[in-house]
Amino acid sequence: MRNQKSRLIFVLVLALFTILVTIGAQNGLVSTSFVKTLGKTLCLCIAALAMDLIWGYAGILSLGHMAFFALGGYMIGMWLMYARTEEIVVASLANAGLPATPEEISQGIASQIFGVVGASDLPMIWGFAHSLPLQLMLVVLLPGLLALAFGWLAFRARVTGVYLSILTQAMTLALALYLFQNDSGLRGNNGLSGLQNLPGVTAGQQEVSLWFFWAAAAALCITYIGLSAIVSGKFGSVIRAIRDDEARVRFLGYSVEAYKLFVFTLTSVIVALAGALYYPQAGIINPAELAPIASIYLAVWVAIGGRGKLYGAVIGAAVVSLLSSWFTGGRAPSIPLGFATIDWVNWWQVLLGLSFVCVTLFAPKGISGIFDWVAGAASPDRKGAPLGRDDGSLQEQEALK
Amino acid sequence: MSALLEVSGVSVSFDGFRAINNLTFSIGTAELRAIIGPNGAGKSTFMDIVTGKTKPDSGAVTFGEKSTSLLKLSEAQIARVGIGRKFQRPTVFEDQTVAENLILALKAARSPWKVLAWRIKSIDLEKVQRLAVQVGLADHLPRKAGELSHGQKQWLEIAMLLAQEPRLLLVDEPAAGMTLAERERTTELLTQIAQTRAVVVVEHDMDFVRRLNCRVTVLHEGAVLAEGSLEHVTKNQDVIDVYLGRG
């Protein structure tokens, strides 16, 4: 029942926040770019929720989930770029005297999109780009199938603990390196751009940014409710049990590998959908977004927010990513030290890294630990009984042996 | 009475060390059996083989009326076939409540999709309640398992084992760390369970084995040294030499 209460609180807070931002934006108190930042932050919160499910609950530290985020972005970006370019090409051909032929249009689109990498044909993988429903299907299918294939291989071989983390890191690196090539069919390191322009939409960025903000807020709300339903039920019980002692779960008759694969794939799809909402707001996507470090940041947010608590993940992602954009945006005041000046653009990452070490060392429950403490729901009173095993450490011991 | 579990000619070695050497063993559908043996006799490895944790180098392990081979099944599949295992150290999920632990173990569909759709029904609650009463944890259902005492954890694990409704129970040193009263209750419970299903108890404590009053299999160096009633095997000269002789 506590769960339903916290669910309600979350939805109310989110709704209030959305309304405030909307009012602020319409009165000009909140700038369009800040609405975009907030909308993007909400998408990152969705990704952090998924990360919390797989790491905080199932104990699998994936260092590759941002690859799925970016893949989702690429899939939606292909449609956005194609449809937008098609509009431009058709418009410019229509002004040129003759009605355009399909060949002229596709040639025009191809050379517009791929001129930058010296190609003039649309690669095969753009075969669905003309259709929004097909491309939306790919947003789910491509990351989903990739996660399924990778997860099947990794979990079947019983790769666990840090080994799995390294393997997922390698996966995202491989994908990033592949996309960096010009002949990957996704414009190499140029990536996809102009994604903020929605085809067929004449409304200004001010309105569009609000639409996306609402969509992100709704998606976050749905994800939170869905995931909190999952983790509070028997499924959640099983995956927490897997996190704490996967061998024991096996002897209860649960196929641990199937559960891990399920969670891995589910979270990948959630993250991909979040990415599909994120990149139209960001406007540009390139392979650097798949760098392993992005996925590690995702883990950092969850850890700072407090893993094993869904609201912890949301708080962590929101706080750290907003602080990060505040510090790196050059708006934070520099600190003069006399002999040197601490310029936050240069020193923010140092602060982040060190505070992260401190959180790991001194506050393993993260920011949400404060909430628990306030709510008096800190660690249960053991009445002098010896402390049980450390959360999430059992499986790691297993890997260590 | 046909055998429920048949282990025949099983051998396994680790780095040249033969942990199990041509072991043959069988147990009926409703039987209590104690396995004793000195340290390193292969008791744990034997349980590992039956539950699928270790794959033997040679031999056959079959289970049930259809003589299903267990060697090709994973640990989870073996558990679903109807073999439950209780570990020496109590292994319960300390971060979850006693009720959650029991619900996890309840016999039900185990696939992720079905578990996702699973909703608790009154019959499940009744079962959980009944099991908790049976092991004396009825008052502790909402508590976290990590807060239980060592003995209570043992009981919880036994309750979880029962919740699985297995046809064969492998119980590793159930009496370790229990008080005398608790031991008596354990003995009672095990003999009661053994009326409907097969129970294999691995035990060190001769006193406890005597209490169980059942057939005993003595393992030594990965093979069966002797089998029969406790009186019978304790008179066996080999057993005296290798096991009792050392105290």
Next chain:
Amino acid sequence: MRTLLICLFALLSVTPLRAQTVAEILSANAGLIEKSSRQTIAPVIDALAASGDPMAAEVLAAWQEKALAIRKGDGAFVLLKTTSDGYEVRDLTGATLGTATKTDVTELKPNAGVRAMIATALVQFTLSDPDISKRQAALDSIAKDPKPEALLPLRAAIKLEKAPTILAQKQRLEQLLTLRFDADPAARVAAITGFGADLGLDLRAALNPLVVTKRLAASSPPDGNIARALQPGRDLSQTEAYDLLVAAGLALPRLTIEAERAALLANLTDGMVGGVALADLASQAARDRAYTALEAEGRVPQAMTDAEAKAAVNDFQFYDVYVEPDAAVTSAASAALTSIGYRVDFMQAADLALDGLSLASIYFLAAIGLAITFGVMGVINMAHGEFITLGAYTGYVVQQWVPNYTASILIALPLAFAVTFAAGVAMERLVIRHLYKRPLETLLATFGISIALQQIFKNIFGTQARPLTSPAWLDGALSFNDVVSISYIRIAIFVLALVFLGFFLWLMKRTRLGLEVRAVTQNPGMAASMGINPDRINMLTFGLGSGIAGIAGVAIGLFAKVTSELGTDYIVQSFMTVVVGGVGNIWGTLAGATMIGGLQKMIEFLNPSNTLAAQTYMILFIILFIQFRPRGIIALRGRAAGD
């Protein structure tokens, strides 16, 4: 044949004319020289070339450049040098005679044919120059730009050559020129076969022009040395085939979409063009119809549509024809190239193995520290890459103070070890000590340190690459032939990797510290009860692993750019090396490095244009490899590993 005769003549006339000086030869042949022509002048030039007079070259060169003249006063030959007010005059021994005006001398003006003959003679002359370095330079210049004219002087020069090394070079060059330029096909074939499967780049450079083909379209098999007949659609695309037809003037240029659009627009009247309504022109077929109608009216140039182009291609045949007309020569050349190809492949495999080995030693160096911390202590150190960077920057800083590169590297290696050792010990004491048994959290905490360190490097050293220069004696490469070579830096890194392998084995197997480390790894409790301080051992082990990372950083910095991201480039590969090799075993790390290095080079070889793709495939391979050996190549077996 004529040149051969001249050559023969030259050979015959060399000896008797030898004693003469340049002046004597010129005055003896003054008539011939004044009215020189290609038919008559040859003996004179040859005599000059063979005279042995030290001034001969200068005189010949002057003659060629129209700076040789006859003094009107006495009819003697003199050398001229143009000055602002006339000439500076020297006699044929090089002694200055003073100045002269235009009227004092009659300049000799040899025609182009004669000048070419002089040039050839000059070549032969320099080829036989008494100064060995001049001969070498002449040879090199011929080799760089082989010309048919060089063949005869070269042959002549071989006869006179005494120095064995130059002689060998001359003979090789002569054969190379023969196979390309000799008039006699049999001689060329003999020269080609004489080389066998020689690996020299010069040979391949000489052979390749012989098998150059050109592609042409014809309605019947053309004359000439046909390499092969081509099938449009299989050997060349329809478009290429059609372009050939257009290039040969056998077909009209193809109508591009843009040209068609422009033509139709130009002929648009009253919303109609070529009988088709403007609104209907939204399909290619309709546009073609309109254009064909315009063609029929003669209002637009004839042009091919796709269908017409295809038909045209079918009417013709396509051939690759050798530029070299002689079939015997081309077949010998291509046979020679094939057999050279096989040997080159073999040598390339050897070269690839060397490359792979050197990459493997780099990965080994980068991973060995990680193998110690991860394998021996079970601690995953994401900041390992930054320790590598730290080592490289230490090297850079040392070079700012010590300008001598050899000395600075010798200082940098131990200093880098000391710096990163200290950093590692500090990190172990402050952070990792508190996180033993929680590997996932260690991973994240060390990652925090990693991003902090990386940013600190950026703040101190900037984002641009800093140079870490290797000593001069490490420049260059050890080459076995034109295919197989390895740079000295890479050999040095290989040696360094071997040294560390040895050092590690010695440390672990032969020292008290190694014994204690092994004891703590296997059973910390037991080790502690025997008086070993596990805290101290963990600290030292971690420091050691980090210190080796620092040394690896200096080594990597010598050939890679030193930036704050240097370590990041190696960290994933290092993890892969440890994981693939098998944790807790130095031989496993070695095997992992060898496999990853070798494999990466192999994939790069199979797909040379694309090193990014190589890394992608590499990682895919590792993911699959883990399927079959989840615990690495050299896995710990037994019960301990089963858990």
